[in-house]
Amino acid sequence: xxxxxxxxxxxxxxxxxxxxxxxxxxxxxxxxxxxxxxxxxxxxxxxxxxxxxxxxxxxxxxxxxxxxxxxxxxxxxxxxxxxxxxxxxxxxxxxxxxxxxxxxxxxxxxxxxxxxxxxxxxxxxxxxxxxxxxxxxxxxxxxxxxxxxxxxxxxxxxxxxxxxxxxxxxxxxxxxxxxxxxxxxxxxxxxxxxxxxxxxxxxxxxxxxxxxxxxxxxxxxxxxxxxxxxxxxxxxxxxxxxxxxxxxxxxxxxxxxxxxxxxxxxxxxxxxxxxxxxxxxxxxxxxxxxxxxxxxxxxxxxxxxxxxxxxxxxxxxxxxxxxxxxxxxxxxxxxxxxxxxxxxxxxxxxxxxxxxxxxxxxxxxxxxxxxxxxxxxxxxxxxxxxxxxxxxxxx
Amino acid sequence: xxxxxxxxxxxxxxxxxxxxxxxxxxxxxxxxxxxxxxxxxxxxxxxxxxxxxxxxxxxxxxxxxxxxxxxxxxxxxxxxxxxxxxxxxxxxxxxxxxxxxxxxxxxxxxxxxxxxxxxxxxxxxxxxxxxxxxxxxxxxxxxxxxxxxxxxxxxxxxxxxxxxxxxxxxxxxxxxxxxxxxxxxxxxxxxxxxxxxxxxxxxxxxxxxxxxxxxxxxxxxxxxxxxxxxxxxxxxxxxxxxxxxxxxxxxxxxxxxxxxxxxxxxxxxxxxxxxxxxxxxxxxxxxxxxxxxxxxxxxxxxxxxxxxxxxxxxxxxxxxxxxxxxxxxxxxxxxxxxxxxxxxxxxxxxxxxxxxxxxxxxxxxxxxxxxxxxxxxxxxxxxxxxxxxxxxxxx
Numbered sequence: 001x002x003x004x005x006x007x008x009x010x011x012x013x014x015x016x017x018x019x020x021x022x023x024x025x026x027x028x029x030x031x032x033x034x035x036x037x038x039x040x041x042x043x044x045x046x047x048x049x050x051x052x053x054x055x056x057x058x059x060x061x062x063x064x065x066x067x068x069x070x071x072x073x074x075x076x077x078x079x080x081x082x083x084x085x086x087x088x089x090x091x092x093x094x095x096x097x098x099x100x101x102x103x104x105x106x107x108x109x110x111x112x113x114x115x116x117x118x119x120x121x122x123x124x125x126x127x128x129x130x131x132x133x134x135x136x137x138x139x140x141x142x143x144x145x146x147x148x149x150x151x152x153x154x155x156x157x158x159x160x161x162x163x164x165x166x167x168x169x170x171x172x173x174x175x176x177x178x179x180x181x182x183x184x185x186x187x188x189x190x191x192x193x194x195x196x197x198x199x200x201x202x203x204x205x206x207x208x209x210x211x212x213x214x215x216x217x218x219x220x221x222x223x224x225x226x227x228x229x230x231x232x233x234x235x236x237x238x239x240x241x242x243x244x245x246x247x248x249x250x251x252x253x254x255x256x257x258x259x260x261x262x263x264x265x266x267x268x269x270x271x272x273x274x275x276x277x278x279x280x281x282x283x284x285x286x287x288x289x290x291x292x293x294x295x296x297x298x299x300x301x302x303x304x305x306x307x308x309x310x311x312x313x314x315x316x317x318x319x320x321x322x323x324x325x326x327x328x329x330x331x332x333x334x335x336x337x338x339x340x341x342x343x344x345x346x347x348x349x350x351x352x353x354x355x356x357x358x359x360x361x362x363x364x365x366x367x368x369x370x371x372x373x374x375x376x377x378x379x380x381x382x383x384x385x386x387x388x389x390x391x392x393x394x395x
Numbered sequence: 396x397x398x399x400x401x402x403x404x405x406x407x408x409x410x411x412x413x414x415x416x417x418x419x420x421x422x423x424x425x426x427x428x429x430x431x432x433x434x435x436x437x438x439x440x441x442x443x444x445x446x447x448x449x450x451x452x453x454x455x456x457x458x459x460x461x462x463x464x465x466x467x468x469x470x471x472x473x474x475x476x477x478x479x480x481x482x483x484x485x486x487x488x489x490x491x492x493x494x495x496x497x498x499x500x501x502x503x504x505x506x507x508x509x510x511x512x513x514x515x516x517x518x519x520x521x522x523x524x525x526x527x528x529x530x531x532x533x534x535x536x537x538x539x540x541x542x543x544x545x546x547x548x549x550x551x552x553x554x555x556x557x558x559x560x561x562x563x564x565x566x567x568x569x570x571x572x573x574x575x576x577x578x579x580x581x582x583x584x585x586x587x588x589x590x591x592x593x594x595x596x597x598x599x600x601x602x603x604x605x606x607x608x609x610x611x612x613x614x615x616x617x618x619x620x621x622x623x624x625x626x627x628x629x630x631x632x633x634x635x636x637x638x639x640x641x642x643x644x645x646x647x648x649x650x651x652x653x654x655x656x657x658x659x660x661x662x663x664x665x666x667x668x669x670x671x672x673x674x675x676x677x678x679x680x681x682x683x684x685x686x687x688x689x690x691x692x693x694x695x696x697x698x699x700x701x702x703x704x705x706x707x708x709x710x711x712x713x714x715x716x717x718x719x720x721x722x723x724x725x726x727x728x729x730x731x732x733x734x735x736x737x738x739x740x741x742x743x744x745x746x747x748x749x750x751x752x753x754x755x756x757x758x759x760x761x762x763x764x765x766x767x768x769x770x771x772x773x774x775x776x777x778x779x780x781x782x783x784x785x786x787x788x789x790x
Contacts, residue, residue, distance in 0.1 A: 052617055052630035056728060058453070081757060082631035100716035101627070103757035110757070113716070203612060210609040214602055220615065222447055234494070235447035236477035321495035321508070333451060362476060362498035362505070 003190055004216040005183045008176040012258060013087065015173040016048030020071070026166045027068060032137035032157045034067040034130050036123070036145040041259075041331035042163050047073055049083040050259050061119045063145055065126045067134070072126040074119065077112040084109065094129075096122040123148035139163045164336040168328060169350040174260065175374050178329065178352050181218060181255060181262035182372040182383040188212035189251045189266045190386065192225065196393045198245055198270060202227055202238035209253050218255035218262075221333075225251050231267075232366035234358070245271045245395045248365040252358075254333060261333040263354050264384055265370030271395040280359060281367055281390045283315035287357035288369050289388075291325065291339075295355075295373070295380045301326075301343040308339075308357050317359055326355040329372060351375045398585055399611040400578045403571040407653060408482065410568040411443030415466070421561045422463060427532035427552045429462040429525050431518070431540040436654075436726035437558050442468055444478040445654050456514045458540055460521045462529070467521040469514065472507040479504065489524075491517040518543035534558045559731040563723060564745040569655065570769050573724065573747050576613060576650060576657035577767040577778040583607035584646045584661045585781065587620060591788045593640055593665060597622055597633035604648050613650035613657075616728075620646050626662075627761035629753070640666045640790045643760040647753075649728060656728040658749050659779055660765030666790040675754060676762055676785045678710035682752035683764050684783075686720065686734075690750075690768070690775045696721075696738040703734075703752050712754055721750040724767060746770045 023046055027035060037043050040054045043064045053076070054060045063074040072092050073083055078099035084090045090108045096116035101109045116122035123145050127136070132152040137159025138145045149156050170178065188209035195208050202225050210220040226236055227243040231250035243249055247270055254263040269277055290311040291304050308325035326339030329352055337345035339355065351374070358368035369388065373380040418441055422430060432438050435449045438459045448471070449455045458469040467487050468478055473494035479485045485503045491511035496504045511517035518540050522531070527547040532554025533540045544551050565573065583604035590603050597620050605615040621631055622638040626645035638644055642665055649658040664672055685706040686699050703720035721734030724747055732740035734750065746769070753763035764783065768775040 050632060052619060052632060056617055078629050081755070082628040085625060085628050085631060098718040099629070100718070101629070101755050101757050102716070104759070107757070113718070207609055207612065210614070211606060214605040214609055214615070217598060217602065219605070220609070222451055223614075224447060230480060232496070233477040233480050234473050234496070236480060237445060237447060321497070323493040323495070323508070360476070360496050362496050362502070364499070 003187045004212065005180065005187055007217060008180045010173045010176050010258070012048070015171065016087070018171050018173060019045050022171060023066060023166055024068060026162070027066065030137060030159070030162055031135070032155070032159065033134040034065060035137040035159050035163070036139065036149065037064040037066065037163060038139045038142040038145060042139055042167065043073070044259050044331055045167055046071060047083070047088055049073065049079070049086050049088060051075070051079050053078065063119065063123060063126070065123070065130045067130050070130065072129060074122045074126050077115070080112045081109050094122045094126045120144040120148055124152065127152045127154065137162060167330055168336060169348055170330060170352050170374065174330065175350070175352065177258050177260040178262070178372065179383040181257040181260050182264055183385065184213055184216040184218045184257065185253050185255055185262040185264045186384050186386055187216065188253055189264070192251065193268055193391055193393060196243065196249070196268070196270070198395055199242045201240050201242055202230070203240055205243070205249065206238040209251065213255040218257045220255045221261070223253045225249065225253070226366070229363055229365060232360045232362045232364065234360050234366070243270050246274065248277060248367055250366045250368060252368065252370065259331055261329055261331070262372065263329055263333050263370065264372060265356055265358065265368035266386065266391070267367040267369065268391040268393055270393050272392060273390055278390065279316055283312050283317045284357040284359055284367060285369055285388060286315045287312035287325070288355055288371065291355045292371070292373070292380055292382065295347060295375060296378060297347055297349055297375060299347050301337040301339045301345050301347065302341055304355070305339045305341055305343070308355070312357055312359075320359070325357055326353050328352065329354050347375045349375055349377050398582050399607065400575065400582055402612060403575045405568045405571050405653070407443070410566065411482070413566050413568060414440050417566065418461060418561055419463060421557070422461065425532060425554070425557055426530070427550070427554065428529040429460060430532040430554050430558070431534065431544065432459040432461065432558060433534045433537040433540060437534055437562065438468070439654050439726055440562055441466060442478070442483055444468065444474070444481050444483060446470070446474050447477075448473065458514065458518060458521070460518070460525045462525050465525065467524060469517045469521050472510070475507045476504050489517045489521040515539040515543055519547065522547045522549065532557060562725055563731060564743055565725060565747050565769065569725065570745070570747065572653050572655040573657070573767065573769075574778040576652040576655050577659055578780065579608055579611040579613045579652065580648050580650055580657040580659045581779050581781055582611065583648055584659070587646065588663055588786055588788060591638065591644070591663070591665070593790055594637045596635050596637055597625070598635055600638070600644065600646075601633040604646065608650040613652045615650045616656070618648045620644065620648070621761070624758055624760060627755045627757045627759060629755050629761070638665050641669065643672060643762055645761045645763060647763065647765065654726055656724055656726070657767065658724055658728050658765065659767060660751055660753065660763040661781065661786070662762040662764065663786040663788055665788050667787060668785055673785065674711055678707050678712045679752040679754055679762060680764055680783060681710045682707035682720070683750055683766065686750045687766070687768070687775055687777065690742060690770060691773060692742055692744055692770060694742050696732040696734045696740050696742065697736055699750070700734045700736055700738070703750075707752055707754075715754070720752055721748050723747065724749050742770045744770055744772050
């Protein structure tokens with residue numbers, strides 16, 4: 001398959017060590033001594049462990065208890081062996097539930113089953129090991145860790161905003177993984193436009209996107225490829241609908257690479273655009289370009305939202321109603337800060353964002369450009385490289 | 396790409412109508428007048444609507460309020476237009492939150508934003524419309540619907556088991572979609588073994604699986620392709636590890652097709668198996684074969700578990716410790732009944748299962764065969780068609 005970008009040379013073991021160091025540095029400044037991370041993304045950040053089951057089952061629960069110098073992974077018994085394979089110490093696994101690993105000699109992993117009945121009981125053990133007299137930050141104020149820490153006599157503080165801040169400023173290795181995930185998604189859209197012709201189905205376009213992501217080592221996670229009036233539906237699955245001359249096609253696609261997300265948007269037209277298509281596209285692109293132009297450290301997320309809406313309206317789409325015009329991206333597809341009204345968070349170097357100015361007009365069509373970038377000392381470093389003008393597919 | 400099975404000719408619009416009819420028939424016999432479905436799978440079952448965002452965001456919430464003759468979809472405003480595009484009436488959308496669709500003329504969809512602040516408030520409206528004097532079944536006893544129904548003066552009953560029973564016995568169209576998802580996953584493993592040779596990486600094997608799923612219109616969702624000692628890790632992501640002569644490779648892979656899951660397992664060896672590999676494989680396969688042989692309507696799920704464990708131990712793996720040896724599969728990858736101790740649920744024609752007898756021995760390796768089937772009037776109709784003997788990849 002052509003057009004696959006070269007994979008980044010990121011040492012994932014070193015990256016995990018770097019993330020852990022960043023987390024520990026932040027912990028030293030935090031209003032608590034230890035933190036209980038409860039989202040799969042923060043647990044991956046802290047430990048390097050990405051659970052297969054965690055992405056499949058809504059009921060799957062884990063926690064990481066992190067102190068200044070140590071870390072315990074509280075997880076279903078089935079997660080222990082792959083976590084240890086990934087580099088975590090076997091004696092820092094605190095398993096719950098029933099799953100059986102065998103081995104030639106008994107080990108902590110072969111007796112992981114039924115050590116604790118549930119997450120709560122395992123957390124009690126982990127918190128006892130980490131220290132009962134500590135102040136604990138709990139991400140998401142998830143019930144079990146908060147209760148288990150409180151039961152152990154610890155002080156409990158909400159650490160949700162804190163973990164978002166720690167993860168929000170990316171390390172260089174994270175930036176490279178996010179850049180690759182973005183260019184891979186972009187290559188997917190390019191591949192779709194290469195096979196595009198009159199009559200191509202949304203499903204065939206989506207398959208071209210997903211096949212490119214897979215060929216580059218990515219895991220496709222959402223592939224919105226919609227044509228004609230369906231391009232106005234925001235997030236919708238592709239169907240067998242055929243692309244017809246004069247119609248828009250809108251792509252909003254993302255994949256995972258080493259746990260990091262992409263989320264990019266592109267629009268194309270089959271045959272020459274009419275005046276309204278060209279005009280509206282120029283308006284949304286101007287909005288995005290103004291976002292990029294004003295982005296630098298110290299600017300508030302809400303200001304980036306305001307400039308997008310103001311510009312799109314000035315360029316001719318009135319009203320331009322949006323709840324957000326972008327979002328942070330990293331180990332989660334949406335991370336704080338969200339680029340929306342009232343978000344006063346100041347941009348910092350190392351923050352990674354998707355900026356977007358989508359427009360959804362039912363009956364007519366939808367269009368968007370969504371780009372991914374990292375904030376630098378002076379402005380932005382844009383990950384996506386496709387030409388910005390409206391791609392025209394020959395009829 | 397070769398080896399892609401032909402896609403099934405299932406009319407998805409008719410299938411949605413058939414599922415709705417089945418749900419309504421079951422409702423007529425239920426100890427409640429209306430049901431509030433709260434899982435994405437049951438909502439898809441009842442409405443045909445599969446939310447893109449619902450699969451991406453843990454915090455995404457929806458509900459379907461279903462009465463004998465009507466149905467309301469309670470959903471984020473962004474989900475309204477794609478749901479209506481999929482065939483639901485615009486006046487049966489009860490949106491919450493903020494998202495903007497435009498159109499030439501105002502419609503219920505262009506004013507979906509901010510109609511209700513949250514799921515709870517939207518449910519109050521839906522339940523008022525459906526009837527406040529009714530008895531409501533609530534799936535998962537999710538807090539908001541239970542509270543909203545109770546606040547409206549309705550009687551509230553747990554409908555979790557009920558919805559599992561309704562969805563458990565599949566319609567013919569569902570069986571065909573599940574069969575296709577399974578043979579697509581199986582074709583993926585076959586493609587991986589075709590490119591396999593000494594030194595192939597786990598990631599390359601996984602890419603061959605995922606590429607085949609994509610080429611057949613599936614959405615890869617988990618691709619466990621692990622070699623050597625890593626094959627013992629149960630669910631683990633593939634790495635750059637190379638497959639070496641004498642080692643096992645274990646595949647446990649699944650994709651989505653039209654919302655239906657696959658989950659199949661296969662094991663291979665690079666070069667001729669040694670006596671222990673051959674013997675253990677014969678034992679786990681015998682366990683699976685005995686499961687298939689004893690399956691018929693009226694048999695309890697726990698009996699199918701027992702025969703698997705008893706057979707694998709009799710054939711030489713002692714102890715053979717497992718928490719389950721299979722599970723229902725459908726719009727969720729694990730559905731009741733689970734094939735585990737104490738599950739007295741009797742098998743019925745139309746129930747679809749994955750049966751599996753995996754064995755994970757740390758340091759040595761792991762092996763499994765996992766097959767998917769539908770229970771028939773006489774026994775089983777097996778979806779997977781690969782040869783059952785241990786595949787040997789030439790060194």
